[in-house]
Amino acid sequence: MSNLIVGSLNSEEYFKLVENNNQALNLVLDRILEGGYSLPDNHFSTIHLSITPQDYSAINSDQLLLLLFKALAPSGSLIIHNLSPPTLPSQLILTGYTNPTSESAATTCTTKPQHAPAISLSLKKSNKKSSKPLWNFSQAQPIDPAQLLTQQDKAAPxxxxxxxxxxxxxxxxxxxxxxxxxxxxxSQVNIDTSSDLTKTFTNVKDAQAKGATSSCGSCYLGDAFRCASCPYLGLPAFEPGQKVEIDMSADV
Structure with missing residues (x-):
C-alpha cells in the first residue's frame, strides 16, 4: 500500500506535501472529480487532502470524500490540511469515516473502519412454486343476471x-x-251521461247521487279546488238551494 496526496494548484500546502513525500502518488483535485484518474479501491494507507476553502465551496465535497473513502484501505487515515469548515466533522461521519479529530486549528484527521458495513443479498430465484392467483377470471363461472333477482325484487312496489x-x-x-x-x-270524476240523468243539480251531494262522482268532494268550493277533469269546472261554487244547469250533450 502507498500514500496519496490530493490537492489544488491554489494551495501552497499541496506543493509542500509533494516536495516532502517523494514516494507518494500526487493528483490534482480536478483529475479525480472529472474522472481523469480512477482511484483503486482499498489501496492507500494514508491520503493527504490539501485544498483551499474556496475550492471546498466550489466543488461537490460529498463526492470527493466518498471517492477518497473508497480508495482508503481498511484502518487507513485521511488527513485534511488547512481546512476546517463547521460542517466537516458531520460530513465525514455521514460518509463513513470514524473518529474525526482536529490535530490543529486547520488540520483534521479521520480513519476508515476496519470492516466496512455491508449487506448480503441473495439474488437467486426461489424454486418455490408460486401460489395460484386469488382472482382467475378465465376460470370464473358465468353469472346469470336473472338469478340475481328474487320474486320479491320482481314484485311491483x-x-x-x-x-x-x-x-x-x-x-x-x-x-x-x-x-x-x-x-x-x-281525482278522476265519472259522469253518467245516460238519458235519464237529471241535468239540474242544486248541490254537490245531489249531483253525486245522480251519477256525477268525485273523490275529492271539494267541487262546491270553486275552481281553485276542482280537478282538471271536474264536470263543474268553470261554474261558480254551489250554494245551498242554488240550481246549476249543466249541459251534458255529447258535443261539450
Whole structure:
C-alpha cells in the first residue's frame, strides 16, 4: 500500500506535501472529480487532502470524500490540511469515516473502519412454486343476471299512503313510488251521461247521487279546488238551494 496526496494548484500546502513525500502518488483535485484518474479501491494507507476553502465551496465535497473513502484501505487515515469548515466533522461521519479529530486549528484527521458495513443479498430465484392467483377470471363461472333477482325484487312496489319525501299525501315533482298515479286515479270524476240523468243539480251531494262522482268532494268550493277533469269546472261554487244547469250533450 502507498500514500496519496490530493490537492489544488491554489494551495501552497499541496506543493509542500509533494516536495516532502517523494514516494507518494500526487493528483490534482480536478483529475479525480472529472474522472481523469480512477482511484483503486482499498489501496492507500494514508491520503493527504490539501485544498483551499474556496475550492471546498466550489466543488461537490460529498463526492470527493466518498471517492477518497473508497480508495482508503481498511484502518487507513485521511488527513485534511488547512481546512476546517463547521460542517466537516458531520460530513465525514455521514460518509463513513470514524473518529474525526482536529490535530490543529486547520488540520483534521479521520480513519476508515476496519470492516466496512455491508449487506448480503441473495439474488437467486426461489424454486418455490408460486401460489395460484386469488382472482382467475378465465376460470370464473358465468353469472346469470336473472338469478340475481328474487320474486320479491320482481314484485311491483306497493303504493305508499304518503310521499316518503314530503311525508304528506301529495306526490313530489319527480315522484317514482306510484303515489302520483294513485292520486290521479282518485281525482278522476265519472259522469253518467245516460238519458235519464237529471241535468239540474242544486248541490254537490245531489249531483253525486245522480251519477256525477268525485273523490275529492271539494267541487262546491270553486275552481281553485276542482280537478282538471271536474264536470263543474268553470261554474261558480254551489250554494245551498242554488240550481246549476249543466249541459251534458255529447258535443261539450
Amino acid at each position: 306497493s303504493t305508499p299512503l304518503s310521499c316518503p319525501t314530503t311525508k304528506k299525501r301529495r306526490a313530489c315533482a319527480d315522484c317514482s313510488c306510484g303515489l302520483k298515479e294513485e292520486l290521479a286515479k282518485e
